[in-house]
Every structure is written in C-alpha cells, then in structure tokens.
Amino acid sequence: MRDRFLIVVMVLFAVLISIAPALAQSTAAGRATTEAGSYRVPRTPDGQPDLQGYWTNSTYTPLQRPEGITRDFFTREEAIEIMKKAAAAESEQTTPGTIADVHYDFTQFGLDRNQGGVPLNLRTSLIFDPPDGRLPPVTAEGKTRAAERAAARKRLGGPWDAAQNQSFSVRCILMNRAGPPMLPGAYNNYYQIVQAPGYVMILVEMIHEPRIIPLDGRPHLPGHVQQLTGNPVGRWEGDTLVVESTNFTDQNPFAEGASEKLRLIERFTRVADDRILYQFTVEDPATWTRPWSAELPMLRTDGPIFEHACHEGNYSLVNALAGARADEKRRAEDAVKKSSQ
Amino acid sequence: MPQPQMPGRLARWVLVTVAAASVLWQSTPVASGQASPYKAPRTADGRPNLNGIWQAITEASWDIEPHAAAQGPAPALGAAGAIPPGLGIVEGGRLPYLPGAAEQKRKNFENRIALDPEVKCYLPGTPRAMYMPYPFQVIQTPKYIMMVFTFARAVRTIYMDDHMEAPADSWMGWSNGRWDGETLVVDTAGFNGMTWFDRAGNFHSEALRVTERFTASSPNHLLYEATLEDPKTFSRPWKISLPLYRRLEPNAQLLEFRCVEFAEDIIYGHLKKQPSQ
C-alpha cells in the first residue's frame, strides 16, 4: 500500500517538475533578468502588475549553502534528483520508539511539502549575496545581543515552566518563518495575494497573518511605534513590487537573530504564469557586518486557505504544560518514596 | 447642431426650477427600506467601491441591546471600566431568546470575565468584529472581498464566486457574497458556536446564520444591516443595523493589536511551575 502511494507521488512529482519553467537567473543585486521569451505580466483592473492568487513557497533548498558546495546553481537534472530524494525521504515513516515517532504522520494529512507542491529551484542555497551563499559575519553587538537573549531565556527557567518561556510559534503568536521575510515553515506554506487600488494584501496561512501593504509612498510610523512584523510600505518598480519594512520590535522572531534596527526590503516579480520570484534583502548593521539577500520561488497553487485559528485551538500548549507539571509531581512523589525507604 | 432657442425668461425659469428640483431630490430624507439615492463610485469592474478603512461608532461592543450605564466587571477600574450607556443596535430592542438560552445568557453575564472569548484574545466572530471599537479594512476585488480587523488581526474572506458550504466550522464563519444592485449581500455560516455578540454575554450556537447587507450611503459611510438566525438559541430571526464610518485621517492604517500575550496568564497561569517550598 505504501509503495503504491510512493509510486503515485513520484509520477505526479515528475509531471509537476517537468512543466516547471527554468528559473530566471539573478544578479548579485537581486534583480531578476528573465531569459529569452520574456513573460508579460497581466494587469489588475486598476493597472497594477497582477500577483493575485494562491501561492506556495515550500522548498527543499536550505537558507545557507552547504559546506563543500561552491556553485550558485545545480544543473536542472541535479536539482530534480535532489528534490526527488527529498520527497521520498519525507514519505519515509519514522521508527517506533524514537522521539521523531511521537508525532502524527505528516503524509496522512497531506502536510509534507511534496504533497502541497514544491517549485523547482536550481539554487544551491536561498542566500545568493554574499556570493558564498552564507550569512555574513555577525557584529560584536549582534553576538552580545544573542548572548543576552540566551541569558534572558535561561533566567525564565525551564522551557515548560510557563507558556511565556516557549517560542512565539508554540504560543501561536507568530510562526518564526512566517516573517517577514516570508520563508516556508513545516507545512501550510500558503499565501493568498489580493490587490485593490492602492494596496497589496498578502494573507499568510499560518496564524492567518494579514499583511496590508500601502502603495501611496506614505512615511513609516514614528520610530518608537514598533510592531512584531514591522511596518511595510510598498511601491512598484516596473513590474516588481518593492516592500520596505522598518519599525520592528526587539523581540524579532526572525530566527537568524535580527535586531529592532532591521530594515527589510522584499521584491515580488511575477516571472511566469505560475511563478513569482520572491527576493529579500536584510539590512541590520546592528547584527551583520553587511546586508544579505536571498530568493526563492512561489508556485501558483489552489486554495482555499482555511482559518488558521492557532491560539484558539492551542490544546497542545495546555497539554505540554500540564504534562510537565504531572512529571514534576511524579518525580517529587518518587523522591519522597525513596527517602522514606 | 443648433438647438431651437427658448425665450430668455422661460429658459431661466426652467433652469431655476430644474436646479431646485434636483437639490430637493438630493436632500430628500431616505425612508428606511427604500433605496438610497447615493451611488458609490465604481471599481474597475463596475461595482460599488467599498474599499477603505471603516469603523463603527456605537456602544454595541459592550452590549448590543439598549442599556443604561452600569458598573463594569472590574471594579478596580472605576469609571474607566464602567459600561457606557447605549441605544443598542438590535431592531426592536430585545433579543428573542428561547427560555433555556435566556438562562444561559444570564449565566454568561454573571461570569463574563471568565467566559467572554474577547478576554482570551479569541477571534471575535461575525458580526461582533464589525462593531468592535477599532478600525477594519476592506480590500475588494471581483473574486474576493477581504476584511481585516484590528482586534487579534482577525480576517474574513468573502468569496464572491465559487460559492461553497463551509468545509469545517470556524470562529469567523464561512462567507459567500454577491451583489444586489448597490448592496453587498453576504451569507455567513459554519460557525463553531464559541463566539459572543458582545461583552454582556449575548451568545449564539453553531447553527447561527448571518445575512449582512452593506450599502454605501454617502462617500464616507456605509449602512450595515445584518439578520441573525439561530433556531437553537432564538425564537425567531432578529436584525441589527448601524452605520460604518470611513476613517478620514491621512495615512489611516491598521496597527498591530496582538493580544495573545495579554491573555496568557489568564489561560495558562494555572499551569505555571510554582516555586518549590
């Protein structure tokens, strides 16, 4: 039964990637130049380049280039091989009695990336600048801040002493890869883009995160008004939507360690009917010695996006806290028994 | 092509009369139930343009029924935490609860700090999100009309075509919309029954169906009407109506109201590790 399932997956996977267009090449500055047969982006009724629809940015490509790889791009054949192997690995079942096995099976619920569609990506890493595909060095201030954050976490106590000791993801406040920048997480890597005059809206599926991007060139909020996902302002540069976000808090959940001084520039360019090239540049002189940039494709897909009411349904956090308290109680009772023997 | 000329005095009389008539026509008060003479500017696809940032000005968030001022549930807040008086938004004034449901409402009211989903930062549901005292934004396209709310960053997706039944129950419900001339009509069902209508404990079951009508009544306000049907809770359908006003400040925008952190001790505090003796 499982083998048959795998074969179906592989066949459909092959069909999917065979119709995927070759990815547009990019310069170090992050501007996409399309290959021969350039795509003409359709327009919305009010004349904006049309990015609308449901999109997924699932990927098997790591953020940083793995050690031992120096090329920017795999060949198409290599990339397909890697994706096939990654898809097969996702379908593999975990071993009973291991920590990894203490989980529902992603594949049963269609949540493994392969079942949702993974756009072909020839890049060896999402980061393309610096040219070595790796994060730039962290500044002294960045190292100090990381150490302070780790120390502050330790002062809170054990990870399950209180809900507030857990990550924003576990607390259903913000998934740390939801961004911005928008990177795929474990599953439900879906986005809905709608456009009305003067605005682009992106609904991020996980925790129904609504990004409303005004296009009127308004100023950012006053500097002291800080928000977890910053304050975005957008504009069109030709057919590319450029979104600049500032006003981040110092609780930035962006996993790579950004500060409240983060200035994020995102670029969305529709390069084919079923593909948006998503690029972003991170400027945070308080954390990295230089800006860095990454890109990954968004693949057209089907909706709908069902309400991801994460906080409302968060039995898991209650259960984990209750489990930790029950474990403590058991250990305390065992200790009392032992000492009375 | 040259037009036949009217005698001068007659022409002026005609012009004055026509002008006066058109002024009277514009300022004719709108009787309830009649179509408003105001026609909103059109979107590119020819529909009334409801895009913008809107907000209700009403005390319905505290209690959708007419009510006098009263002590609030947190006496430490004194007058700042009191319940302000309001005319309510319910047509006919009182909600037609079934007897068992009326008793549940009373219990909700008495225990509202513990039971009100708003206190826990849960999604407010429909129609409560429409009249909470914070701005919300409408982003209108031919296929989807999105509504984004300040409180808990709630989102409503109104499907303008490809209508389907709710695949599963949700907090905000599943909304199918259509145009009826100048009016956006939205049918919403598929509720999970866990939301309230206000802070007074007025509630509904998962059987709730909401039919809303949005009609632009001037450049800067919409008439919002909703019919609520829930045969498990109420003896008959009932209706609310209120204006929704455009936020006119330059650069008006929704700010982040992430309230989970404000509710965590309330929800999880009893599971915190206690300091050992």
Next chain:
Amino acid sequence: MTMNRTIVWAGLGVLLAAAPLAAHHAFSAEFDVQKPIKLTGSLVKWEMINPHSWFHIDVKQPDGQVVRWMIEGGSPNQLIRLGVTKNTLQVGTEFVIEGYLARDGTNKAVGRNFILTDGRRLFLGGSAPGGDPVLK
C-alpha cells in the same frame, strides 16, 4: 562527474535537514515516547481545528465500559484544499489508533497512525475514504 555527485549527495543531507524538526520537541513534551498505545474506537467527532486537529473517539474497554479519548492529528488545512470536509468522516467510523500517551495522565494521545477497519490508513496514507484526493 563522480566528485560532483559526491558533493551533491553530501549536500542532500543538509537539504533534508532543512525539514523543521523543532516541532518534535514540543510533541515529546506533550506525549511520552516511553508509553506507546494502541486503541480501537469509533469516531464521535473530528475537531477540524488548528494548529492540530483532534479526533474524539469512544473506546470500549475489556470490562464493557466506554471511555472517551482525544487523539491529536494534523492541521486539516491541506485536506480541505483536497476536498475533505466535516462530512467526510462519518460519526461511528471505526479506527485503530497507534500512538503515544499524553504525559498529563488524561485520556489523550497523539495519533501516529490512524487505520481504518479495512486496513487502509486514514486520508492520504493510502486513499482517502470517499474518493481519491488530488495530489499536487
């Protein structure tokens, strides 16, 4: 060519490691890897919610008593995209559930495998009851 291949396969390990595993830590805090369980029961309700869905099932004990269990499953969002609705799983559907017991001592478990009486795995671990899902 051989050298490049080696590098590619070495890189593959890192690519696969890109699969987020942080979620497992939270699960092993909620459920006990030392306490695998196997239950047979019938569906009372499938709570199609996020971040994880919950199957409420009635389990008949050897003494004849019926006990209610809550079993954790995945987000329903992708299944909904494939046409699954609250009407897909009938009340009374019989399951065998293999999983791990909750640490907090209540009748809860994570459903590692949901198996129907005919041996098929639920939803996409086989074919979905009520029709084949569309694979992307």
